[in-house]
Amino acid sequence: MANVSHKMASRSQAPLADGRRERSRSSRGKIVAAMLDLVSKGDVSPSAARVAEVAGVGLRSVFRHFDDMDELYREMGEVIEAQVMPIILQAPAGADWKERLFDIADKRSKVFETILPYRISASLKRFQSPYLMQDYRRMLRLEFETLEAHLPATVKVDLAGTRGLHVILSFQTWRLLRHDQELPVEEAKAVVRRLLGNALAAMPDN
Template sequence: MTRGDAMALSGEAPAGDLNAGDLTVRSARSDGRNRRAAETRRRILAAAKEMIAETSTAPTVVAVAKRADVSVRSVFQHFGDVESLFVTTVDSIGQDLVIPPPTSQGLSLEFRIATAVENLARLFDKIIPLRVAAGQFAHHPALIERSNGLRLEVRRRVAELFAPEFAPLSEEAREELADAIGGALSLEAWVVLRRRDGLSFDRAAAAWRRTLAALLAHRADAAAAA
């Protein structure tokens, strides 16, 4: 088969024979495919986030496809498997969350406690459906990594906000106090108060304010006695 015959059968012109118009058409087609793919991906993620918010369960690929009005095959083409879809949804929800700026250390302890609890509780209230839905993927490495990252960020912010209260303590006492606050004001603890115990947001937040105040006061008294 000669080169000319091969090109005739393929229906394509050699690269050297392409003109500006051909390149423009190909570029437009490529851009169109990319836009459609991006829109499909956006609809899949939006459907998954909506279903998690409504049901606090990890949606199936079939359910997400139906909600997004796409084929099951499209979901697998974009995410590979249900675990990848869930992890990507977690990251997408995380990008939507806004962590409030830190409160000044110069304000009263009572105000700092109230502000810290309010901000953390508001953040965790948005995450609860996702945390509950993640139960079946609890041991997924990517989710463990993100959970640890959130825990360390909360610990860092607490130590920063209450630096005046941490300062008089020994290094060991500071670590113990940070551990105690981290355990008492964790996402898991908030899930217990809101979902298991059925407390309203205000009652759960009040319990956290008392807990945080008691932990800080206990350590302050211990430091003074020492």
């Protein structure tokens, strides 16, 4: 009889545990969504209290799910990276390396525009956060390596020219045009393509 009672109690507790886990996942999702929403709307350094307010949860709930704001930034970064990584990893189109660089430029404009507010937000924090600094350098390496993979050896020997290509196709250039100079997307893309075309004109075709 005792075994039967124990089994019945276990069954009754299982739905409660499942419900708690589901509420926990829901609260965590709301917190991350609130962080993403605030940053996308221009609050580049939202406080935990503001995140809790927008998420509709208590401030304690934020730190129950996330040890600190650094962990929340990490999860925000993972969400954004999942959105843009398929574009980053897509092979560029083009009959030769110069055409492929123009395709990379167009793809990066989409990626950079998507990550713009979040990258600016993380940039404000990365000098105080080893994780954000490490993630920043990881993304720089990825940008560098994906571009280097499409440069012929005759171009790579021109270190100044190669570095110039990296600058033209960098997030920093996109941020300067979109954020600092406040250019519309299409005008920013036109500037990048003009700079890229001018740089490629002085380089060998293969």
